[in-house]
Amino acid sequence: MKKYTPLTSLLLLLVINASFFESLNGAKILAIFPFSGRSQYICAENYLKALAARGHNVTVISAFPQAKPLQNFNDVPIVFESHDWSDIILDGNFPSISTWEALDLGIDFLTSSTRKVLEHPEVQKWLTNGDTFDLLIVEALEQDALYALAHHFKALLVGVSSFGTDIRIDELVDNVSPLSYIPAVTSHFTDHMNFYQRLESLYISVLDMLHYHYKILPLQYDLYREYVKNPTTDFMEIRKNFSLLLLNQHFSIGLPRPYVPNAIEVAGFHISHKPKSLPTDMEEFINASANGAIYFSLGSNINSKNLSKEKISILMKVFAALPYNILWKFEAPELPGKPKNVYISKWFPQADILAHPKVKLFITHGGLLSTIETIHYGKPIVGMAIMYDQFINMVRAEAKGFALSINFGEFTAAGLKSAILEVLQNPKYAQRAAEISRLYHDQPMKPLERAIYWTEYTLRHHGAPHMRVAARDLNFFEYHSIDTITVLFGVPLCLLVFTLWLMYKLMKIIARSWNVQNKKEKVN
Known part of the structure; x- marks a missing residue:
């Protein structure tokens, strides 16, 4: 028998490892993020760049191509008209409609973005030529016709969810969300629900599934048949072929809950862990206040400039009376009557601002990305939830003790000022934000590292079928026994x-x- 010395064993190990990592390099990856909302793409952008930096050939279909070319990163831009939510949400007030009607609001948005991808000349060329990819990465949000492309490109399928999971996303990998303590994502409940809250959450969840299966899926299947030649007939089987789901959630911020092995929490994987320097004028404005600064933003879907004159007047009155400088995401170049302690801009490097030690408070709409960034840097918040998951995000933030909510549809100057001063002057909010931040950061690896690891794990193990639960092979009656x-x-x-x-x-x-x-x- 041939003997190996320690040196030859080490050399052999290095050769094996080198060939192992070489087998990962050059994986051909297609990523599809067609939404007009910048936040959905921000959620995955660092992840896709990191894959490219590791030697994978990444092609990205999105409405946000890179300003400067990146190595191994190829943009396929799509022109997608920005959805103007101000037509629906009037002055921060969501219309009084039924749950079913609210679900209908997203149909045009979802089908039009799916169509934009499928009709794109580059995608049609790939389908016609029989091009293949090693991996297809998609935003897991009711765009099942795009999931089905994995079958035609002979690619493994990875989903990214910018808001964690819900009963519809669970279905893609047969994850379990016990309705007894996992509230519907559009509810206003924590994981400790009384009977009536559980009843309402169950009602919302049932409507969600009925709407998904009887309205969204048929439309997605029609798009699939329209744009994909020789479509596979078993559409429902293809859409359940996910190898991996990356979920923008973490139990320290959300709630502890079960996951199947191929559903992985990666909350905060969009955040750069080395904050960049702020533009000089922003830096000087923040430092000019002895008491520090406040950052105010309603996110990418709601524009402050479209608020009523009354609401803008209330905001300016409150901000002018505060002994802090205010950074306000305001999308117009001018704001008549703007107080001297207010700095407006249509865009801010949000994470970098929240990282600044003199920024004491974030006044936010409660979007999940914003909530995660807040906890990442340990800052308390005043929440103004307006739509979708923002309400439940704020309910959880309040329950964890680092936030205070106000009703954005009906707030007054006195109420807003009182909430701001309560959070700033009562140390319990900042202390609790710091505690939750420590819990969030106490992880064996960074969220982005985890996302990359499991993505490459999927590639190494040819889709990692051993991680998929047997539930995917059961019908409804068998699954529920x-x-x-x-x-x-x-x-x-x-x-x-x-x-x-x-x-x-x-x-x-x-x-x-x-x-x-x-x-x-x-x-x-």
């Missing part, structure tokens, strides 16, 4: 009913027999 429960309880019940019926019949026969006998005796 309806068939076995029916047998277990139904058969004995049927036997019991049959026995009682038989006894009843026998008793009637016996009673009739007695009656006949009694009549004969009386006659005699």
Whole structure:
């Protein structure tokens, strides 16, 4: 037997490892993030850049191409008209409509973005030529026709969810969200619900699934058949072929809950861990206040410039009365009557601002990316939830003790000022934000490192089928054990009913027999 010295063993190990990592380099990756909202793409941008930096050939379909070319990073730009939510959300007030009508609001948005990708000449060329990719990365948000492209490109399928998971995303990998303590994402509840809250959350979840299966999926299937030649007929099977889900959530910020092995929490993987220097004028403005600064933003979907004059007037009145400098994301070049302690800009490097030690408070709409960035840098918040998951994000933030919410549809100057001063002057909010931040950062690896690791793990192990639960092969009745429960309880019940019926019949026969006998005796 050939013997190996320690040196030759080390050299052999290095050769094996070198060939192992070389096998990962050059993976051909297609990423599709077609939404007009900048936040969805921000969520995945650092992740995609990191894959390119590790030697993978990354092609990205999005509305936000890179300003400067990057090595191994190829943009396929799509022109997608920005969705103007101000047509629906009037002055920070979501319309009073039913849950089903609210779900309908996203249909055009989802189908139009899907269509933009499928009709793109580059995508059609790939489909016609039979081009292949090693990996397809998609935003997991009801765009099932795009998931199905993985089958035609012979690619492994990885989903990225910018807001964690819900009952619809769970279905992609057969994850479990117990309805008893996992509230619907559009509810206003924590994981400790009373009976009526659980009932409402169940109602919302059922409507979500019905809407998804009977309105969204048929539209997605129609798009798939329209733009993909020789479409695979088993559309429902293809859409459940995810190898991995990367979820922008973490139990320190959200709630502790179960996950299947191929659903991975990566909250904060979009954040650069080395904050960049702020532009000189912003830096000077923040430092000019002895008490520090406040950052105010309503996110990328709601523009402050579209608020009513009354609301803008209230905001300016409150900000002018505060002994802090205010950075306000305001999308117009001018703000008549702007107080001297207010700095406006249509764009801010949000994470870098929150990293600044003199920024004391974030006034936010409560979007998940903003909430994660807040905790990443340990800052308290005043929340102004307006739509979708923002309400539940703020409910969780308040429950964890680092936030205070106000009703953005009806707030007053006195109420807003009181909330701001309460959070700034009561040390418990900043202390709790720092505590949650420590919990969030206490992880064995950085979120981006985790995302890269599991993505490459999927590539190394050819889709990692050993991580997929057997539930993906079960139908509805099998998955919920309806068939076995029916047998277990139904058969004995049927036997019991049959026995009682038989006894009843026998008793009637016996009673009739007695009656006949009694009549004969009386006659005699």
